[in-house]
Amino acid sequence: MKALIFPGQGSQNLSMGKECIALDERYEKYFDIANEILNFDIKSIIFGEDINQLTLTENAQPAILICSYIKYIHNESKYLNIKALAGHSLGEWTALVVSGVISFEEAVEAVHSRGLFMSNACEPNKGSMAAVLGMKIEEIEKILNNYDDVIIANYNSPMQTVISGETEQLLKSMDELKENGAKRIIKLNVSGPFHSHLLNKAEENMRIKLEKINFKTPKIPIVQNVNAKFEIDPYIIKENIIKQITRPVKWVESIENMKENGIDEFIEIGPSKVLSKMIKNILMDVKLEYV
Structure with missing residues (x-):
């Protein structure tokens, strides 16, 4: 059985997503949608020359989401029998969109805010x-x-x-x-102590941000970072994605749980294959694919 997995912050690179646009220019619309939602040109940052600007948390998070989702759309027809989705930290938001829990538009706005909340929750260098x-x-x-x-x-x-x-x-x-x-x-070159109690303010702000977003029942179960369990209840999924900001990413336990439940093939979709390398060090007897 197959699972799709999506990487998080740190997987970004300049010009990511260009290969998909080269294959089908219709994918460019997702950058246009994001630019309108964010009220700035995220595409020019991704396709620019300043890696430091792209690495800023508030830019990297929507950028990775956009490019991962475009890659998923391009390969969607290949993966019709998927039994689980998972993402590493930020990557879990891509899983939410793919599973239909929230829309692409809602996710882009949410993760940009998430990045700002996380960057601003702790004083610089603290x-x-x-x-x-x-x-x-x-x-x-x-x-x-x-x-x-x-x-x-x-x-x-x-x-x-x-x-x-x-x-x-x-x-x-x-x-x-x-x-x-x-x-x-x-x-690590990061703007704060992510996934720790020092980001309690960011978690509080994220809870307020998501109050008006209606989380739907996923089409495919999501194995979430906070508890490493398969989830289909929209209320639990929302709670977990909020708590994720201050809680550890239980990636080892997530992968092992999927394997115990019959997943023997992991397909990574995103800017780089960082998760595939991790899984090689967790499990020996599974198939790995990167697109």
């Missing part, structure tokens, strides 16, 4: 994130018990974990993790 490589999750958790404001943000694979929190504590925890066996630690 919070950050880091990727910890080559260290077991249990060992990371044990060390982080010494730090009130540093938590695990992303359970990406058994040997790749992202931590998030207050910058000073984060730097101290990085040193301790290195001293205790982490093979490598990479401080």
Whole structure:
């Protein structure tokens, strides 16, 4: 059985989406729709030359959503027997659109606001994130018990974990993790401590933002980051997508749960195949495809 998966922030690259427009110029309408909703030219940012401008959270989030969705539309006819959808953090919003929970237009506006809320929820340089490589999750958790404001943000694979929190504590925890066996630690170029309690204000703002959006029953179950469970209840899906801002991304558990429920083929749709690389380190006996 097959599942579609969609990457999140960090998968962006300049000119992403151009290959789809080259195949069918009708896809350009999705950029036009987004420009009108956002009231600025997101297409010129994506197709421009300034990667720093594209990487700004409020730009990267709608940009990745738009390009992932265009890729899905282009390949939709190939994937008619899909049993589950999942996305990594921001990528879950693409899954919502593909499953018909919300419209493309609603998602574009929502994720732009999400990016702004996340960027502005914490003072500049007060919070950050880091990727910890080559260290077991249990060992990371044990060390982080010494730090009130540093938590695990992303359970990406058994040997790749992202931590998030207050910058000073984060730097101290990085040193301790290195001293205790982490093979490598990479401080991430992000605008805040995503997926941590330091973004409570962003979660509150997102709840208000989504109050008037009617979430529909998905055509395909969505395995959500917050609980790693198959969900079809619109109320639960909305609650989980709001809570996602301050809760860890349970990617390892999500993939393992899908495998336990018969998913043996994962098709990644988005600007890069970052999730396929993660899954290779989670499961050995599944088929992976990237489009």
